[in-house]
Amino acid sequence: MRSGNWWAGSPGQHRGENYWKFQEEFADFQESKHCIAVVNGTVAIEAALLALGVGLGDEVIVSDYTFVASASAVVATNAVPIFCDIRPDTLVMDVKKVEELITDRTKAIVPVHLGGNPVEMDKLVEIADQYELAIVEDCAHAQGSRFKGKRVGNWGDAGTFSFQASKVLTSGEGGAIICNDDDLADTIYSIIDCGRMKNQYSYAHFVYGTNYRMSEFLAALLRTQLSKxxxxxxxxxxxxxxxxxxxxxxxxxxxxxxxxxxxxxxxxxxxxxxxxxxxxxxxxxxxxxxxxxxxxxxxxxxxxxxxxxxxxxxxxxxxxxxxxxxxxxxxxxxxxxxxxxxxxxxxxxxxxxxxxxxxxxxxxxxxxxxxxxx
Ligand SMILES: Cc1ncc(COP(=O)(O)O)c(C=O)c1O
Incomplete structure (x- = not known):
C-alpha cells in the first residue's frame, strides 16, 4: 500500500514488483517453469483450457466429486463437461473409468486433486497421450502435493490453483496457472492480459484475451503467505x-x-x-x-x-x-x-x-x- 503501486504493469514495463516476484516464487515452490497469476482458480482453469484450444463442440472429462468451478470453467469455454466417477478409497477420479468416457469430441481431461490427494497422474498421462488429449490439473486443493517425485500441476499440460479464503495458501481471492512449456505460457499470458504479448507495446492486442490479471496487492499478500x-x-x-x-x-x-x-x-x-x-x-x-x-x-x-x-x-x-x-x-x-x-x-x-x-x-x-x- 505504501508503494502506491496498485497495478503490476506489463512484462516489459513493471509498475509493481510483487506480481512478477510472486509468479517466480510460486513457480519455484511448485517446481515448474512458469506461473501466471490470475484473479481466481475458476478463471485459471478456463484460461488454461482456452490456451490449449478447447472450445465449442469439445468435451472435457471432469471428476464428479469437486467444487462446481471445475466444470463451470469448462462451460465458460463453450465446451461440454463429462463427469467421471471416483474411487471409493482415494475419493478422486477413477482413472480406469476415463477411457469409456472418451468420444471423438473429447479434447481434454480435468483431474481434480480433491483435498490435495493426487489423481493417479502417471496412468492418466498414458491415456491422454494415447488419445491425444490435453490435461489441465485442477490443483485448487493441492498446493505442495507431490506424487511419484513430481509436484502436481506438472504432470499435465498445465496445473491451476486457487488462493480463495479457505485455501491453504490465500489472499482472500486469487489463482494461478503453472506450466512448463514456453509457448503455452505465452498463450495463457495473452489470454489473461487482454491479448497482449510479452514485451510488446501495451496497446497492441494480438489475439483474443480478457483481463484476468491478479492485482499487485493480492500478490504482495501471497508472497508473505508463501514464505510461511x-x-x-x-x-x-x-x-x-x-x-x-x-x-x-x-x-x-x-x-x-x-x-x-x-x-x-x-x-x-x-x-x-x-x-x-x-x-x-x-x-x-x-x-x-x-x-x-x-x-x-x-x-x-x-x-x-x-x-x-x-x-x-x-x-x-x-x-x-x-x-x-x-x-x-x-x-x-x-x-x-x-x-x-x-x-x-x-x-x-x-x-x-x-x-x-x-x-x-x-x-x-x-x-x-x-x-x-x-
Ligand atoms: C476444486 C476446486 N476447483 C476450483 C475452484 C475455484 O477456485 P476459486 O474459488 O478461486 O475461483 C475451487 C474453489 O474452491 C475448488 O475447490
Whole structure:
C-alpha cells in the first residue's frame, strides 16, 4: 500500500514488483517453469483450457466429486463437461473409468486433486497421450502435493490453483496457472492480459484475451503467505498422518486414503467416510451437526456435480448442445454415478486449519467421534 503501486504493469514495463516476484516464487515452490497469476482458480482453469484450444463442440472429462468451478470453467469455454466417477478409497477420479468416457469430441481431461490427494497422474498421462488429449490439473486443493517425485500441476499440460479464503495458501481471492512449456505460457499470458504479448507495446492486442490479471496487492499478500507455507505444509502432513491413524482405529469409519505414490499432500480438507449402521444410523447431517455442536469444525462434502440443479436442467449457455453429455434430466440420476453418490451420502470433512492445531486437540476429536457409537 505504501508503494502506491496498485497495478503490476506489463512484462516489459513493471509498475509493481510483487506480481512478477510472486509468479517466480510460486513457480519455484511448485517446481515448474512458469506461473501466471490470475484473479481466481475458476478463471485459471478456463484460461488454461482456452490456451490449449478447447472450445465449442469439445468435451472435457471432469471428476464428479469437486467444487462446481471445475466444470463451470469448462462451460465458460463453450465446451461440454463429462463427469467421471471416483474411487471409493482415494475419493478422486477413477482413472480406469476415463477411457469409456472418451468420444471423438473429447479434447481434454480435468483431474481434480480433491483435498490435495493426487489423481493417479502417471496412468492418466498414458491415456491422454494415447488419445491425444490435453490435461489441465485442477490443483485448487493441492498446493505442495507431490506424487511419484513430481509436484502436481506438472504432470499435465498445465496445473491451476486457487488462493480463495479457505485455501491453504490465500489472499482472500486469487489463482494461478503453472506450466512448463514456453509457448503455452505465452498463450495463457495473452489470454489473461487482454491479448497482449510479452514485451510488446501495451496497446497492441494480438489475439483474443480478457483481463484476468491478479492485482499487485493480492500478490504482495501471497508472497508473505508463501514464505510461511512450507512449515505449515510439513505440520499438516505430519498431523494428518497422526489423525488418520487414530481415526482408522474406529470401526465403521475410514479416512481418505492417500493415492499410492503420494509423497506430500496439500490437505485442503480432510474427508472421512462412515458407515451409518455402526453409528446408530446417524445421517450424515446429524453426524456433522453433532460434531459442530461440540465445537468441532466439520462440514458437508461437495454434492457431486451430476446432482447440481444447473447440470440437471441443461440450459447452461445459449446455442450449446448439451444433449450428448452424460448428465441432464434422468441421466443425472445417482444410479449412473454409484460410487460418488454412495460416498457423498456418508462422508463429512474437516477443514485444513484443524491439522495445524495441537495433537491433543485431534485426539479429543477422535474420542468424541468414537463416543457417537455408544
Ligand atoms: C476444486 C476446486 N476447483 C476450483 C475452484 C475455484 O477456485 P476459486 O474459488 O478461486 O475461483 C475451487 C474453489 O474452491 C475448488 O475447490
Amino acid at each position: 507455507f512450507p512449515d505449515q505444509h510439513i505440520r499438516r502432513n505430519e498431523h494428518a498422518r497422526y489423525f488418520a491413524d487414530k481415526l482408522n482405529e474406529i470401526k465403521g469409519l475410514r479416512t481418505m486414503k492417500p493415492t499410492p505414490g503420494t509423497e506430500e499432500l496439500g490437505w485442503y480438507v480432510f474427508p472421512i467416510v462412515f458407515e451409518p449402521e455402526k453409528f446408530n444410523e446417524l445421517t450424515k447431517i446429524a453426524f456433522y451437526k453433532k460434531l459442530n455442536r461440540n465445537g468441532i469444525p466439520t462440514d458437508d462434502c461437495y454434492p457431486p456435480l451430476h446432482s447440481l440443479q444447473c447440470f440437471k436442467d441443461i440450459n447452461l449457455r445459449k446455442g450449446i448442445d448439451y444433449s450428448m453429455a452424460n448428465w441432464g434430466g434422468h441421466k443425472s440420476d445417482d444410479s449412473n454415478f454409484p460410487i460418488v453418490s454412495d460416498i457423498y451420502s456418508r462422508s463429512v470433512e474437516f477443514p485444513q486449519y484443524m491439522l495445524l492445531s495441537e495433537k491433543e486437540k485431534l485426539v479429543k476429536v477422535v474420542d468424541f467421534i468414537a463416543s457417537l457409537k455408544e
